Every structure is written in structure tokens, then in C-alpha cells.
Amino acid sequence: MAFFKRELSPFFKRELSPVERFERALKSKQVERGKLAARAGAAEALLTDKRAAAERLAVAGAATSRLAQAEATLREVEERAKTLRAELAELDEQIVAAERALIEATAQRDRQLAADQIEALAVAIEQAVPQFGAGASALVGAVSNGVASVAEATRFAGNVEAMRREVLSAADLICWELRALAVRTRAGNANRALAAPDEDHRAPSPEIERQMIYTLNPLLWREGSEVRKAGAFTVVALPTALLPTALRHQHVDYLNARRVQTLMHVHGSEAQGEAPDDAQLVDLDALAADDQEGARASVA
CATH class of the missing domain: 1.10.287 (Helix Hairpins)
Known part of the structure; x- marks a missing residue:
């Protein structure tokens, strides 16, 4: 019976899912990196020793043959360490690619x-x-x-x-x-609702061209007779006329920016619970006017 079980077990082996395959591949790469890192560390330590030995021989005025042998050994060890460093860097890139593939496979599974x-x-x-x-x-x-x-x-x-x-x-x-x-x-393109564009959840005026952007500081701007405010670390629909000024002064950033993804993870994209203090609000209209005045002065 044991013989038949061993013979039949490959036919009933469960096929691995994409996530499981990527997990195994990533784990294998990580184990391989650990071994390679240990070899590279040993090579670097040996290189340090050989350099010190060659230095001692040179300072002591050793014979030419001994110095030549020490230099040859040093070059050999340097080449070995260089090769291991390159292999380690390449393996690190493979691990990063495997991690990305695992993330994508997990997202697809979800x-x-x-x-x-x-x-x-x-x-x-x-x-x-x-x-x-x-x-x-x-x-x-x-x-x-x-x-x-x-x-x-x-x-x-x-x-x-x-x-x-x-x-x-x-x-x-x-x-x-x-x-x-x-x-x-x-x-992977299901619609997801974004946060309200400002603190009182009013819909943006359709005649104003806008861009969804992430705020890094509390902002204030005017749309006709209406004053709009937005707290820090929120998604807002900012008029595109003010976007260059806000980006230039590092008060906003695009939604796909790396730091925005981190800030969204920390703060979320929903509006903050407390209204921003008026003293902290950055007046984008005033900033844009100052930029235009500076540009005209530069031209003059």
C-alpha cells in the first residue's frame, strides 16, 4: 500500500496558486540571498586581511617576490569580492521584482x-x-x-x-x-469614490477646470465670491489655474506620488475631523499673485 501511495501521490498533488508560487519563489530568493550575503561578507573580510598583509609587507620592505605574490593574491581576492557584490546586487533586483509580482498576484487574487x-x-x-x-x-x-x-x-x-x-x-x-x-x-478598474473635495462637502463648480490633488498643508483659495478651504493630508479638487503655484511651493502633490501614498497610508484620504486654523491656511491666490509679480519684475 505504501508503494501505491508513493506512486499515486504525484497525480493527486494540488496545483499551486499564483500567489503560492510567487511566495515560494520569493522565499527561495531570500534564502539564496542570505547565503550569498554570507559569502560576500566573508570575501570582504578576507579582502581586508589581504590588504593589511600586503601593506605590512610593503612597509617592512619585503622581497620583490613576496610583494608580487601578495599583490596577485590581493587582486584575486578583490576580483572575487567584486563578483560577489555584483551577484548580490543582481539578486536584490530579482527579489524586488519577485516582491512586486507577489503584490500584484495577491491583489489579483483579492x-x-x-x-x-x-x-x-x-x-x-x-x-x-x-x-x-x-x-x-x-x-x-x-x-x-x-x-x-x-x-x-x-x-x-x-x-x-x-x-x-x-x-x-x-x-x-x-x-x-x-x-x-x-x-x-x-x-482592476472598478470605480472607487474619492473623499469630498473640501470641508463642507460642496460639489465643485462645473465651469472651473480642476485636478484631484493631495494637500500637504492647509490651503485657502477663492472661487468668485466663495472662499474654499482644505485641511492638510486630504484629496481636493483644486482649480488647475492654481496647481502650478501649489506644486512649486510644495503645498500639494500628485496622487500617484510615492510620498503621497505613504501619507495616505498614515493619514488616510478623508477630510480631517477639525477645521484648519485660519492662521495656518496658505493663501494660494496670494502666492500666485506674488509669483506673477516676481515674474514681471524679472522680465523688467
């Missing part, structure tokens, strides 16, 4: 799981719809098949029938939307 859950929700709605339709039809039938004709009951039956048609239509629509969302989720 997207697949979320999409499966969305599709399961659509299926559950579709399976529940016939039961709802049957119940509504039973209510309508109870009134229609009744011996007595009562106006209130007739109106009730009409309302139930209208509601039944509306719910069936809405169910078809929501199932289609859920399946479309599942497709977008699998592709």
Missing part, C-alpha cells in the same frame, strides 16, 4: 475573490426574484379570485401588481450592474 462575491450576490438576487414574484402574484390572485368585489382590495391588488413589475425590472437592472461591476473588479 480582486477575483471580490468579483466572485459580487457575482454570487447577483445569483442570490436572481434566485430570490421568482419567490417574490410568486408571492406577489398570489396576493393579486387572492383578490381577483375572491367572490366579493371591494374597491379597497382592488386598489391594493393593483398596487401590488405595479410593485411586482417594478421590482422585477429593478432586479434585472441591479443584476446586470452587479455583473458589470464584477467584470471591472476582475480587471
Whole structure:
């Protein structure tokens, strides 16, 4: 029996998922790096010793043959250490690539799981719809098949029938939307709502061209007679006319900037709980005016 188990076990071996394959590859690279780093460290230590030995021989005025031998040994050890350093740098790049691949595979797995859950929700709605339709039809039938004709009951039956048609239509629509969302989720481009652009959650004026940006300091600007404010470390829809000034003075940065990703992880992208202090607000309009005045002065 043990023989048959050994022979059949490869046929029943579970296939690894992409995440598991990348995890194993990354772990293998990390183990390999540890061994290579130990060899490189030993080579660097040996190189230090050989340099010190060659220096001692030279200072002591050793014979030419001994100095030549020491130099040859030193060059050999230097070349070995150089080779190990290059291999270690290349392995570090491979580890970084493996980490990126693992992150992407994990994200794809999570997207697949979320999409499966969305599709399961659509299926559950579709399976529940016939039961709802049957119940509504039973209510309508109870009134229609009744011996007595009562106006209130007739109106009730009409309302139930209208509601039944509306719910069936809405169910078809929501199932289609859920399946479309599942497709977008699998592709990684499902829409995600951003935080409100300013502290009072007012929608931006459609006639002003804007850019979603991340604030690094509390900001203030004017749109006609209206004064807008935004706290630090929030996503705002900033007028593009003020964007160059805000970027030049390091008061905002793009959403895909590396430091913004770190700040979002620390602070989040939602508006801060307390309104910014007026004394701390940076007036972007005043900054833009100063920049224009400085530019005109430079031209003059």
C-alpha cells in the first residue's frame, strides 16, 4: 500500500496558486540571498586581511617576490569580492521584482475573490426574484379570485401588481450592474469614490477646470465670491489655474506620488475631523499673485 501511495501521490498533488508560487519563489530568493550575503561578507573580510598583509609587507620592505605574490593574491581576492557584490546586487533586483509580482498576484487574487462575491450576490438576487414574484402574484390572485368585489382590495391588488413589475425590472437592472461591476473588479478598474473635495462637502463648480490633488498643508483659495478651504493630508479638487503655484511651493502633490501614498497610508484620504486654523491656511491666490509679480519684475 505504501508503494501505491508513493506512486499515486504525484497525480493527486494540488496545483499551486499564483500567489503560492510567487511566495515560494520569493522565499527561495531570500534564502539564496542570505547565503550569498554570507559569502560576500566573508570575501570582504578576507579582502581586508589581504590588504593589511600586503601593506605590512610593503612597509617592512619585503622581497620583490613576496610583494608580487601578495599583490596577485590581493587582486584575486578583490576580483572575487567584486563578483560577489555584483551577484548580490543582481539578486536584490530579482527579489524586488519577485516582491512586486507577489503584490500584484495577491491583489489579483483579492480582486477575483471580490468579483466572485459580487457575482454570487447577483445569483442570490436572481434566485430570490421568482419567490417574490410568486408571492406577489398570489396576493393579486387572492383578490381577483375572491367572490366579493371591494374597491379597497382592488386598489391594493393593483398596487401590488405595479410593485411586482417594478421590482422585477429593478432586479434585472441591479443584476446586470452587479455583473458589470464584477467584470471591472476582475480587471482592476472598478470605480472607487474619492473623499469630498473640501470641508463642507460642496460639489465643485462645473465651469472651473480642476485636478484631484493631495494637500500637504492647509490651503485657502477663492472661487468668485466663495472662499474654499482644505485641511492638510486630504484629496481636493483644486482649480488647475492654481496647481502650478501649489506644486512649486510644495503645498500639494500628485496622487500617484510615492510620498503621497505613504501619507495616505498614515493619514488616510478623508477630510480631517477639525477645521484648519485660519492662521495656518496658505493663501494660494496670494502666492500666485506674488509669483506673477516676481515674474514681471524679472522680465523688467
